[in-house]
Amino acid sequence: MLNFALLRLILLRLGRLSRRKWLIFLGTCLIIFLTSFLILDSILLIINQFTNFYHWLDCLSGKMLARQEVCISYEKGKIAGNLCPDWCSGSTSILQSCPSSKTFHVGKECIFRGQWKESDIIVKAKKLKVTNMIDEDIKLTREETIQGIHAIITTDFEGTEIDPSYLTIPWFGSSVKLSSLTNKELNSLWTLAQDNEYIYSTFFGQLTQWNSVKLLPQVLGTCGHFYAVEYIPEAIQFFDVIPEKSSLHLFKSSFSKRLSISHMFLKFLYHLESGNYNLQLCDVKYDQFAMKNGTILLIDSDMLYPSEVVQESIQHIDSCIKDEDCDFIDCKGRCKPSKVGGTCDIDIDSDSNLKRICRNLFFIDEISTKDLVKSSSQINAGLLSHFPLSYQSDIYKLKQLCSGRIKESEMISTIKKMIDLTSAIQSRTYPLNG
Known part of the structure; x- marks a missing residue:
């Protein structure tokens, strides 16, 4: 009742205003509205810029942590990959930027854009830390690791006639027998194989006896549990x-x-x-x-x-x-x-x-x-x-x-x-x- 009475009083007072005062009143309301709109728009712009800055900062820290994660292991001789020497030398900037948050793929914790050997690349990892992909407390023998990789490939291509021992090793550029890999190469491949997208990318990203047409971007290199694929700029929009x-x-x-x-x-x-x-x-x-x-x-x-x-x-x-x-x-x-x-x-x-x-x-x-x-x-x-x-x-x-x-x-x-x-x-x- 009080609000209704107050509204009625305001309307009565407005009804007694002259035409000049009415114009002043409407002009004042318009100025207040436009000022409020500009302030709100500025606030939203600041929030957007802060969000972009936060994403950039998060990306920068992610690139630093990713390099630290693989390069320490690489220098200790624990991991392998043809991408490692350039990435960890410090002389070549592999990771240059991050895609926008909307382009981060489902199931990927790390995705960066970069350039390597005059090729635009996307560097991916299912998880930033390898310990989040495998349990390092579980020690597998060479034979158990090879059997595990075979089992993953067999599952990924279940019901097909594809030889489960086939897998192109990026640092060799061709398929090799898993038994011929060194321990650090085998361990790196074991972590990579935990990501199904890596398996499918190595298979469908190039022409083989089973695959006559490329269906996925080609894997160009790896370093530990990170792998680089060719960047395809013309995405469907x-x-x-x-x-x-x-x-x-x-x-x-x-x-x-x-x-x-x-x-x-x-x-x-x-x-x-x-x-x-x-x-x-x-x-x-x-x-x-x-x-x-x-x-x-x-x-x-x-x-x-x-x-x-x-x-x-x-x-x-x-x-x-x-x-x-x-x-x-x-x-x-x-x-x-x-x-x-x-x-x-x-x-x-x-x-x-x-x-x-x-x-x-x-x-x-x-x-x-x-x-x-x-x-x-x-x-x-x-x-x-x-x-x-x-x-x-x-x-x-x-x-x-x-x-x-x-x-x-x-x-x-x-x-x-x-x-x-x-x-x-x-x-x-x-x-x-x-």
């Missing part, structure tokens, strides 16, 4: 998947460009599937891929899992009510209802790498813009959305291939059909500018 006819005018991409990227994704997927590696991409996002020389590379393989691991993870979920309860990240499971609580299983015909690329990249229903612009909204997006009407029948065929149930035995042929379709659209003589 948010605006690459936003059509030019969307309401978000700041980010837009022509249909011809989006079609070209889609074609590259399908070729990437064809090589991944035709190699019979039995691997699942369980967290497909545009910023986990990059383009190089007209091909797609997976720059973050932390979410790459063997099919058997995905299946076991889904089946080990205790109970479920709906299908979504059985999901392993973005790999979909299926709930089988029962009176005592449903059980989870996987249906390989209803979910696959192709399905995830279709729903997360090609035909995205809605994307939130709140993290990109000040106003928040939902927009339709996707590499194959908002197409010219002249391509409607072709895009419809692609969408049908994406949405239908695909048997495992038909996966490669389905991808090949989609490659041929996108290639046919690209070969049209009239402009692809929608």
